[in-house]
Amino acid sequence: MIYQRVALIGLGLIASSMAHAMRRDGLAAHITGTSRSSETRAIAREVGFCDDIVETAGEAVRDADLVVLAVPVGAMDAVAREIAPKLKPGATVTDVGSVKRAVIEAVAPHMPDGVHFVPGHPLAGTEHSGPRSGFAELFENRWTILTPGEDTDQAATDTLRRLWTGMGAFVDDMDADHHDLVLAVTSHCPHLIAYTMVGVADDLRRVTDSEVIKYSAAGFRDFTRIAASDPTMWRDVFLSNKEATLEILGRFTEELFALQRAIRTGDGDHLHDYFTRTRAIRRGIIEAGQDTDAPNFGRGTTR
Numbered sequence: 102m103i104y105q106r107v108a109l110i111g112l113g114l115i116a117s118s119m120a121h122a123m124r125r126d127g128l129a130a131h132i133t134g135t136s137r138s139s140e141t142r143a144i145a146r147e148v149g150f151c152d153d154i155v156e157t158a159g160e161a162v163r164d165a166d167l168v169v170l171a172v173p174v175g176a177m178d179a180v181a182r183e184i185a186p187k188l189k190p191g192a193t194v195t196d197v198g199s200v201k202r203a204v205i206e207a208v209a210p211h212m213p214d215g216v217h218f219v220p221g222h223p224l225a226g227t228e229h230s231g232p233r234s235g236f237a238e239l240f241e242n243r244w245t246i247l248t249p250g251e252d253t254d255q256a257a258t259d260t261l262r263r264l265w266t267g268m269g270a271f272v273d274d275m276d277a278d279h280h281d282l283v284l285a286v287t288s289h290c291p292h293l294i295a296y297t298m299v300g301v302a303d304d305l306r307r308v309t310d311s312e313v314i315k316y317s318a319a320g321f322r323d324f325t326r327i328a329a330s331d332p333t334m335w336r337d338v339f340l341s342n343k344e345a346t347l348e349i350l351g352r353f354t355e356e357l358f359a360l361q362r363a364i365r366t367g368d369g370d371h372l373h374d375y376f377t378r379t380r381a382i383r384r385g386i387i388e389a390g391q392d393t394d395a396p397n398f399g400r401g402t403t404r
């Protein structure tokens with residue numbers, strides 16, 4: 102048992118997965134959940150991953166030792182404002198937002214003295230969302246990054262780290278700005294590129310009819326999985342991690358132009374060298390245990 106009472110604000114993929122994992126591993130004595138819509142609250146009640154579902158965030162955080170903000174990044178400010186006067190002295194507040202600097206700026210100013218805010222981000226997710234999409238194994242062997250500030254209470258950070266470790270995650274501490282830059286490279290920009298590629302193919306589909314769907318196994322299918330991610334969440338990610346994503350997109354565009362020129366001028370050496378370098382990165386990810394080495398991501402054969 103790590104926390105007596107946990108409050109989950111937001112009951113989507115991440116919060117419901119946390120609840121399933123905490124229950125499986127006996128990490129919290131009591132979990133209260135809330136979500137803004139009565140529909141999500143009703144589904145959460147039906148699935149039954151919380152001990153208690155209440156109507157408002159203010160109500161949910163009463164007596165909570167740990168409060169988890171699991172709403173889109175753009176909603177963090179309003180939620181922090183609402184719960185601030187109801188927080189128990191000594192409580193820890195954390196979040197799971199995909200961007201860290203913007204969340205710190207939105208939440209920290211509202212936190213009362215004696216409440217410990219420890220920002221966090223589990224690097225785990227799927228393209229599904231909502232209270233039915235969660236599962237206890239989501240965080241296993243995936244990294245969770247905590248971005249405590251210099252003044253953040255060490256004991257509060259350590260206890261939160263134990264919770265994430267208990268749910269099967271590896272945990273690292275990182276500076277918030279560095280987190281945002283790293284995630285712009287590893288997650289945010291790849292999502293934008295996938296959204297773009299699927300958008301281009303959708304335009305093309307009007308010309309080629311159903312060929313894009315029919316032959317989608319050839320790489321495009323993996324783009325469509327990423328591009329099916331929640332539009333609200335991803336809108337907020339780009340609006341709140343503007344600087345880092347624009348920086349990485351600038352570099353991406355330069356490299357894309359260089360590859361475009363290599364194709365036009367027939368510079369096979371450039372293309373071959375580039376693809377050799379990128380192949381080594383894939384090997385590094387597999388060696389680090391962050392993906393399967395099975396062909397086609399272990400899906401079996403495709404035509």
Ligand code: NAP
Pocket residue numbers: 110111112113114115116135136137138139141142171172173174175176180197198199200222223224225226227228229230231232331334
């Ligand atoms: P989700 O499944 O879409 O659930 C979102 C939850 O937030 C729902 O309970 C929803 O309430 C609530 N919500 C949405 N807009 C709101 C608003 N304006 N005010 C108050 N509540 C609002 O989302 P998720 O995937 O769990 O993501 C939650 C957080 O985790 C986000 O900050 C995201 O950046 C982060 N994250 C996501 C992933 C991922 O892959 N999905 C991975 C790591 C971190 P209703 O359903 O009642 O409307």
